[in-house]
Amino acid sequence: MDEYTDNQVRFYDLCLPFEEDIPFYKHLLGKDHPLVLEMGAGTGRISIPLASAGYHVIALDKSSAMIEKALFKKKEISPSCQDNLTLVQGDMISYQSDPKPNAVLIPANTFMLLKTFLAQKMCLKNIHQNLPKKGLLVLDLFNPHDFLNQAFLEERMVLVSSISHPKKKIIVNHWVSGKYDPASQVVQTYNIIETCDSEGNTKKYPYTELLRYLYRFEMELLLESRGFEVEKIYGWYDFSAYNTKSRKMIFVARKK
Numbered sequence: 001m002d003e004y005t006d007n008q009v010r011f012y013d014l015c016l017p018f019e020e021d022i023p024f025y026k027h028l029l030g031k032d033h034p035l036v037l038e039m040g041a042g043t044g045r046i047s048i049p050l051a052s053a054g055y056h057v058i059a060l061d062k063s064s065a066m067i068e069k070a071l072f073k074k075k076e077i078s079p080s081c082q083d084n085l086t087l088v089q090g091d092m093i094s095y096q097s098d099p100k101p102n103a104v105l106i107p108a109n110t111f112m113l114l115k116t117f118l119a120q121k122m123c124l125k126n127i128h129q130n131l132p133k134k135g136l137l138v139l140d141l142f143n144p145h146d147f148l149n150q151a152f153l154e155e156r157m158v159l160v161s162s163i164s165h166p167k168k169k170i171i172v173n174h175w176v177s178g179k180y181d182p183a184s185q186v187v188q189t190y191n192i193i194e195t196c197d198s199e200g201n202t203k204k205y206p207y208t209e210l211l212r213y214l215y216r217f218e219m220e221l222l223l224e225s226r227g228f229e230v231e232k233i234y235g236w237y238d239f240s241a242y243n244t245k246s247r248k249m250i251f252v253a254r255k256k
Contacts, residue, residue, distance in 0.1 A: 007205035009065040011193045013043055014163060015174050021107060021140065022049050024237035028138060028252065029055060034102030037130065039092040039123075040110030044070035044085070051085035052077050058086045060095055093122045096130060103136035111139055112211040115186065120212065124226035131255045137228060139251040143235070144185075144213045146247050152176040152189070171196045180213075187211045216242065216249055228253040 004012070025046060029036060033054050041047045041059035043066055051057045051074075061067055067089045074085055088095070092106070093114070104127050114120045127137060152158035161174040173196065178189035193205040214222070220230050230253045235246025242249055 004063045004066060005207045006065070007193060007207045008209075009043075009063065009069065010205065011172065011174075012066070012069070013045070014165065014172055015161060015193065016042075016045065016108075017163070018045070018108070019049075021237045022046060024239070024250075025050065025105060025107070025138065026053060026055075027239075028136070029103055034136075035099060036103045036105060037097055037101035038105045038107070039095075039127075040106060040108075040113065041070065041087075042066050044073050044087075046105065046107055047085060048073055048077060052081045054081070054084065056084050058088055058097055058101060060088045060090050060092060062089065062091050064089050093119060093126055095126065100130055100132055101135070102132065103138070104131060105138050107138075107140045109140065109142055109211060112141060112213055113209075115210050115212045117212070120214075121222065121226065124222065124228070128227045128255055133255055135255045137223075137251075137253045137255070139219070139223075139253070141214060141219065141249045141251070143242070143244075143246050143249050144215060145244050147187075147213070148180060150178075153178045153180055153187070155179050157192070165195075169198055185213050187213060219249065219251060223251065223253050227256050229256050 035056045036050060037058045037060060038047045039060050041061045044059055047057045047059035059070060067087050070087050074082055114123055155177055157175050157177045159173055160176050163172045165172055173194040175192040175194060176189050178187060180187040189209045191207050195203045223230055230251055232252040233242040234240060234250040235242040236248055
């Protein structure tokens with residue numbers, strides 16, 4: 001996974017205030033509080049709540065800026081829970097955990113930041129080496145049948161969110177335009193974070209993102225070829241079964 005740009009890091013938490021998947025992961029992990037490795041943890045959106053709930057979490061991200069923000073947020077949780085969270089800068093293709101985790105999570109389309117099929121295969125091979133037999137892997141991907149019909153992929157700028165900054169008196173607008181290549185299965189999005197103050201002054205912070213998407217049976221075959229057995233495929237965080245109209249493809253698999 002490439003380093004995030006300064007603009008992405010600056011607005012990451014504000015533009016991704018999503019919490020609906022956290023109870024989902026807690027349920028899958030169970031009450032025994034296993035050691036969890038989150039790959040592509042960002043600023044700790046998921047890792048920090050899990051650590052606060054008593055899980056021992058290794059939060060891995062390639063971006064030093066993301067890890068730095070996560071470290072700042074870690075200091076804000078209960079001191080008794082801070083030791084539950086270990087922050088590591090590293091690559092999900094090569095990182096080897098010691099001790100080995102009982103579960104690996106790759107939430108929120110992060111796996112698709114690996115922009116080639118080879119990189120995705122290498123990542124799964126590495127995860128297989130990290131996990132014990134029957135170890136849990138949860139992969140959260142968007143459903144291409146749903147995502148590729150988004151209006152912003154018609155190469156026109158679309159406003160996808162507008163948020164009042166909780167500390168500054170500004171409005172933060174997130175504009176997105178994009179395109180995709182069916183041959184390579186790569187989505188390219190051009191993002192603009194626009195801030196507007198009460199006097200009408202605006203600033204713009206652009207960044208580009210690439211995602212290599214996968215289809216349902218392609219992902220199943222890839223997991224099986226890397227030594228995993230797929231147990232469930234969910235379409236959302238309410239444990240609804242995956243279907244063509246689902247927004248997500250959430251694969252729950254175990255190491256054979």
